[in-house]
Each structure stands twice: as C-alpha cells, then as structure tokens.
Amino acid sequence: MDKNINEILIVRNDKIGDFILILPALSWLKKNIPDCKITCIVSTSVSNLARQCSHIDNVIVDKPIKYLLKELSDYNFHISISFFSTFRIGYLIKKLNIPIRIAPKTKLAQIFYNNKILQNRSNSDKPEYEYNSDLVYELFKILKIDNIKDMEGAPYLTFKNDSMKQRREIFIEKYNLNPEKKIIFIHPGTGGSSKSLNIESFAGICKGLRIFDDYNFIVHYSPEDEQYARNLKLISGDDLTMRLIEAKIDISHMLNNISICDIFMAGSTGPLHVAGALNKKTVGFYPSKKSSTSLRWETINNFDKRLSFTGIKKNKDLIGLDMNKTVLDIQRFISSV
Numbered sequence: 001m002d003k004n005i006n007e008i009l010i011v012r013n014d015k016i017g018d019f020i021l022i023l024p025a026l027s028w029l030k031k032n033i034p035d036c037k038i039t040c041i042v043s044t045s046v047s048n049l050a051r052q053c054s055h056i057d058n059v060i061v062d063k064p065i066k067y068l069l070k071e072l073s074d075y076n077f078h079i080s081i082s083f084f085s086t087f088r089i090g091y092l093i094k095k096l097n098i099p100i101r102i103a104p105k106t107k108l109a110q111i112f113y114n115n116k117i118l119q120n121r122s123n124s125d126k127p128e129y130e131y132n133s134d135l136v137y138e139l140f141k142i143l144k145i146d147n148i149k150d151m152e153g154a155p156y157l158t159f160k161n162d163s164m165k166q167r168r169e170i171f172i173e174k175y176n177l178n179p180e181k182k183i184i185f186i187h188p189g190t191g192g193s194s195k196s197l198n199i200e201s202f203a204g205i206c207k208g209l210r211i212f213d214d215y216n217f218i219v220h221y222s223p224e225d226e227q228y229a230r231n232l233k234l235i236s237g238d239d240l241t242m243r244l245i246e247a248k249i250d251i252s253h254m255l256n257n258i259s260i261c262d263i264f265m266a267g268s269t270g271p272l273h274v275a276g277a278l279n280k281k282t283v284g285f286y287p288s289k290k291s292s293t294s295l296r297w298e299t300i301n302n303f304d305k306r307l308s309f310t311g312i313k314k315n316k317d318l319i320g321l322d323m324n325k326t327v328l329d330i331q332r333f334i335s336s337v
Contacts, residue, residue, distance in 0.1 A: 005033075005036075005078045005079065005143065006033070006035050006036045006037055006078075007036075007037050007039070007075055007076050007077045007078055007079070008029070008033075008036050008037065008038050008039070008077065008078070008079045008080070008081070009039050009040075009041070009072070009075070009077045009079070009080040009081075009093070009096070009098065010022070010026065010038055010039065010040040010041070010056075010080075010081055010083070011040070011041045011080070011081070011082040011083065011084070011085070011089055011093075012040070012041075012042060012083045012084060013041050013042055013043045013046075013062040013084075013089070014043060014084060015043070015045070015046070015270060016045065016046055016049065016251070016270030016271075016273065016274065017268070017269060017270045017272070017273040017297070018083075018084065018128075019042060019043075019046045019049065019050065020049075020156075020270070020273040020274060020276070020277050020300065021127075021128045021129045021132060021273065021297075021300065022083050022129070022132045023053060023055065023129075023156035023157070023277055023300065024129045024132070024133060024151060024156060024300055025083070025129065025132040025133045025135065025136045026038060026040075026053070026055040026056065026136075027055050027151065027152055027156055028133060028136055028149075028151045028152070029055070029136050029139070030055045031149050031151070031152060032140060032145055032148055032149050033143075033145075037057045037058070038055060038056050038057050038058070039056075039057065039058040039059075039060060039072075039075060039077070040056045040058070040059055040060065041060045041061075041062055041068070041089075042059060042060070042061065042062065043061070043062055044061050044062070045251065046251070047059055047061045048250070048251045048252050049251045049252075049255060049274070052157060052252075052255065053156070053157065054158065055156075060072065065088060065091065065092055065095075068092055069092065069095060069096070072096060077096060077098045078098065078099055078100060079098065079099075079100045079102070079139060080093050080096070080098045080100070080101050080102065081102045081103070081135050081136065081139065082101075082102070082103040082104075082113070083103075083104075083132050083135060084104070085103040085104065085106065085109040085110075085112075085113070086109055087107075087108055087109045089109070090103070090109035090110070090111070090112030090113065091112060093112055093113070094112040100114070100115060100139070100142060101113040101114050101115060102115040102116075102117070102135050102138055102139055102142075103115075103116060103117070103135070104116070104117055104118075104119045104121070104131075104135070105117055105118045105119070106119075115138060115142060117134060117135060117138055119131050119134065121291075121296075122290070122291045123290075124290050124291055124292075124293055124295055124296035126295065126296075127295060127296065127297075127298040128296055128297055128298070129298070129300055133151065153302055154276070154277065154278075154279035154300055154301045154302055154305075155277060155278050155279035155301075156277045156279075156300060157255070157274070157277040157278050158278075159259060164259060164260070167256060167259065167260055168260040171256075171257070171260045172216075175218075175243050175245060176243075177216040177243070178216055181214050181215050181216045182214060182215050182216070182262040182263070183215065183216045183218060183260065183261045183262050183263075184209070184212075184215050184216070184217050184218065184261065184262065184263045184264075184265065184334075185218045185220040185257070185258065185261040185263070185264045185265065185266075185275075186202070186205075186206065186217065186218065186219050186220065186232075186242075186265045186266075187219075187220045187221065187247075187264065187265065187266035187267075187269070187271050187272070188202045188219065188221065188225065188228060188229060188232050188266070188267070189221055189222055189224070189225025189228050189229065189267075189269075190225075190266075190267045190268070190269040195267070195287040195289075195292075195311070195319050196267040196285065196319060197267065197285050197319050197321070199228065199231055199232055199235060200235070201319075201321065201323055201326075202232055203232060203235040203236045204323050204327060205265075205323075205326065205327055205330060206232070206236040206240055206242070207236060207237065207240065208327035208328075208330065208331060209240060209330075209331075209334075210240050211331065212334060215262075215263075215334075216243070217240060217241065217242040217243070218242065218243050218244075218245050218261070219232060219233055219242050219243070219244050219245070220245050220246075220247055220257060220258075220271070221244070221245075221246060221247060222246075222247050222271075223246060223247075223248070226246065229244055230244065245257065247271065254271060254274070255274060258271060258274050258275050258278060258280065259278055261275070261280060262280065262281060263280065263281040263282070263283065263334065264280050264281070264282050264283070265282070265283040265284075265330075266282075266283075266284060266285070267284070267285045267286075267319070268284060268285065268286045268287070268292065268294075268297050272284050272299060273297075273299055273300070275299070275301070276299025276300045276301040276306065277300055277301075278301075279301045279302060279305060280301060280305070281301070281305045281306070281307075281333075282299050282301055282305065282306045282307070283306075283307045283308075283309075283330055283333065284299060284306070284307070284308045284309070285308075285309050285311075285319050285321070286308060286309065286310045286311065286319070287310070287311050287319050288310060288311040288312065288319070288320075293310050294308035294309070294310045307329065307330065307333045309321055309326055309329075
C-alpha cells in the first residue's frame with residue numbers, strides 16, 4: 001500500500017445518534033489501515049463527543065465553506081468518506097482536490113464524488129452502521145487490501161477502569177443512591193428527534209419495574225424534556241423511588257452520566273446510541289415508519305445487550321405498543337443481567 005495514503009477525511013456533520021453509528025466503520029478502518037490519520041468534520045453539538053473517540057485523530061467543527069477550506073488547507077488528504085453528503089459538503093470535498101472521494105450515490109451531491117455507492121438507505125434493509133461500513137469496504141477494494149481483518153465489537157467509546165469507578169462513586173454520592181444497587185436510566189424524551197411512547201405507557205413500564213429492588217432508578221432528561229420527566233415521576237407513583245437527573249446541554253456531562261449506568265432505556269435518540277457505543281444494556285423504542293425502525297437504527301452494543309420494540313400502530317406523534325407484553329419482555333431482559 002502507498003505509504004502516502006494515510007490522511008483520511010471523514011464527514012458526518014449531523015446529530016449525535018448519526019455520528020455514533022459511524023464508529024464501527026472507523027474502528028474497522030483503523031484496524032485495517034493502522035497508520036492512517038483520521039480527521040472528522042462534525043457538528044458543533046457532537047464535537048466534544050468526537051474528541052472522546054480513540055479512532056479519530058483530529059476533530060473539525062463544521063462551519064461555512066470558506067472557513068473550512070482555510071482550516072483544511074494544511075492537510076494532505078488522499079481519501080475522503082462522506083457518510084452522509086449534501087451539495088455543500090460535496091462541493092467542499094471537490095475543492096480540496098482529494099483523489100479518492102467516497103459517498104453514497106444520492107441526489108445531486110453525487111456529482112462531486114468519483115466513488116459512489118448505491119445504497120437506498122430509506123429502504124431500511126439493514127442497520128445504519130452496516131451501510132456506513134459498506135463505504136469503508138469500498139475503500140478497502142479501491143486500495144486492494146488483502147486479508148481484510150474482521151470488524152471488532154463494542155464498546156466503541158471507552159474509559160479507563162479506574163476513571164469509571166471513580167465517576168460512579170461520585171455520581172452515587174452526589175445523588176444519594178444506594179451503592180450496593182445497580183443503576184437503570186429511563187430517558188423518556190427525544191428532544192423532538194423522533195416519536196416516543198406517550199407518558200402513560202412510560203409510566204406503565206416504570207410501575208412494572210417495581211419488582212426489582214436491587215436497582216436505583218433514574219429519570220434522565222434533556223433540558224427541553226424536563227416537564228415531561230417530572231410528570232412521568234408523578235404519574236408513576238410513590239411505590240418506585242426515582243431520581244430526576246438532567247442531562248445538561250454539555251455532551252460531556254451526558255456522556256459521563258450514561259457511562260455509569262447498567263441499563264439505559266429510551267426512544268430512538270442520541271443518548272440511546274451513546275449507551276450502545278459504551279456497550280451498556282439498552283431498551284429502545286422505535287416508530288413503525290419504515291425509515292425509522294429498530295433494524296435501521298439498531299444500537300451498536302453487543303447483540304445480547306439490546307432489546308428493542310417497534311411500534312405496531314401508525315400514529316403521527318407516538319409509538320403504539322402492546323404494553324402488557326412490553327413490560328413482561330423488559331422484566332425478562334432485566335432479570336437476565
């Protein structure tokens with residue numbers, strides 16, 4: 001392999017969950033081209049999270065094209081992979097004169113790339129992270145890499161064990177939790193990123209958790225979902241002791257919170273995917289819309305650590321489920337921990 005082919009530009013400049021689902025592909029890329037240097041363009045909201053990723057060497061925050069061109073002019077990229085491309089990003093990649101430009105074959109933006117992969121992601125035939133990995137595999141074929149090494153499993157976000165233990169102790173003390181019990185996070189809101197269960201359904205699940213006396217229960221919420229979280233705690237009743245904990249706007253704070261839990265329960269939203277990348281046990285709720293199902297937006301934790309539900313009723317705003325069966329399935333899943 002040409003030794004000069006080691007500067008790679010990656011683009012995934014949208015939401016947290018979308019970014020998380022490129023991490024298996026980046027891990028695979030580093031495993032097969034270990035001396036490559038990966039620079040990743042991300043959105044402002046994802047930048048601090050991206051800096052925690054061991055497979056990313058440089059993080060560039062998305063900004064107007066003229067500033068990106070200036071910031072990237074000192075790099076010598078030979079390869080770019082745009083996991084999701086817009087006309088603006090395609091134009092940027094072409095202006096940088098990158099020799100190998102890979103992206104999904106989609107809409108007008110494809111004119112800027114010389115290696116385009118037809119994927120039809122909206123068909124949701126497989127998980128998003130597999131679509132992303134297909135773009136990396138295309139690069140392996142272009143570079144004629146022999147004996148491609150297998151993709152590694154989760155976790156894709158890691159911390160040192162001593163750091164994890166210390167953070168958990170601080171968290172337990174701060175919120176007056178029982179240190180002998182495990183921790184379940186219930187994150188009922190989605191911040192508007194997708195449909196969710198209605199509050200009565202989430203309350204029904206919470207009541208079903210009362211059989212577990214060896215867990216601390218945390219209602220974890222983003223600032224915009226505070227009232228929803230408070231109402232959930234109220235409706236769930238006094239039989240289940242729950243703490244309300246805000247996931248502050250700073251993504252580092254949210255990452256720290258999720259890293260100390262044992263089980264994370266949420267709709268299809270960024271925090272659920274963060275928990276998956278940390279290889280936590282997850283329970284996810286997904287709408288029935290074809291492009292939003294649990295197959296397409298599957299979390300990236302190990303298979304035995306994830307449980308998912310896809311809505312059975314078409315509803316404009318909420319996910320409909322058979323709640324009696326759902327509660328029983330969740331109880332069995334938690335019991336298997």
